[in-house]
Amino acid sequence: MQGKVKGVEELKETVRQAQREGRVVVFTNGCFDLLHRGHLHLLREAKRLGDLLVVALNTDLSVRRLKGPERPILPETERAELIAALEMVDYVTLFSEPDPHALIKELRPDVLVKGGDWSEDKVVGGDFVEGYGGKVAVIPYLEGYSTTRMIKKICEGQSWQGSAPSAAKDDP
Numbered sequence: 496m497q498g499k500v501k502g503v504e505e506l507k508e509t510v511r512q513a514q515r516e517g518r519v520v521v522f523t524n525g526c527f528d529l530l531h532r533g534h535l536h537l538l539r540e541a542k543r544l545g546d547l548l549v550v551a552l553n554t555d556l557s558v559r560r561l562k563g564p565e566r567p568i569l570p571e572t573e574r575a576e577l578i579a580a581l582e583m584v585d586y587v588t589l590f591s592e593p594d595p596h597a598l599i600k601e602l603r604p605d606v607l608v609k610g611g612d613w614s615e616d617k618v619v620g621g622d623f624v625e626g627y628g629g630k631v632a633v634i635p636y637l638e639g640y641s642t643t644r645m646i647k648k649i650c651e652g653q654s655w656q657g658s659a660p661s662a663a664k665d666d667p
Contacts, residue, residue: 499579499584499585499586499587500575500576500579500586500587500588500589501586501587501588502588503588503590503598503601503602506549506586506588506602507601507602509586510547510549510602510603510604513546513547514603514605518545518546518547519544519545519546519547519605519606520545520546520547520549520602520604520605520606521541521542521544521545521546521547521548521549521604521605521606521607521608522549522550522551522595522599522602522604522606522607522608523537523538523541523548523549523550523551523607523608523609523610524550524551524552524553524590524595524598524609525537525550525551525552525553525610526552526553526557526558526561526562526566526567526574527550527552527574527577527578528558528562528566528567528568528569528574529568529569530574530577530578533610533636535581536634537608537610537634537636538550538578538581538583538584539583540608540634541583541606541608541632541634542583542584544606544608544630544632545605545606547585547586548583548584548585548586549585549586549587549588549602549604550578550584550586550587550588551587551588551589551590551595551598552571552574552575552578552587552588552589552590553571553589553590553591554571554589554590554591555567555570555571556591557590557591557592557593558571560593561593571589575587575589594619594620595619595620596619596620596623599619599620599623599624600620600623603624603627603629604624604629605629605630606624606629606630606631606632607620607621607624607629607630607631607632608631608632608633608634609631609632609633609634610633610634610635610636611633611634611635611636612635612636615631615632615633618631618633
């Protein structure tokens, strides 16, 4: 598992080698604070789009800038370990910039994946990836799954279990 978490330079060479071998490299990013079923859905669907899935994880500092001073709940080292433990994830790297654009430029993935209500033309780095022949894919959120919602329910003393709608047909 520890070998799955890599710095950018090492990961860049790993990605280049995979591409030389004809493997399709998929990239996605996020905070992944308090891993939940919605995250698993995104990562499973992203992995289906290629051979090698790279997940870029926001550092603690980056998460605080995006979500506020009370976040993240789990520190970056734990979040990286959890994501790396997932079988569909091949590599994890950390980034502290406000968005992953510079990292996308370094890694040059074949497929750039984002979750949620993004339109393909609004995905950060999408124009760059499409400019060299790559693809952009948006995976819809699983209804009812959100880290912010999860935290709110926990703080209110409510059970998270059973709070989301029944499973989507394509998500076992």
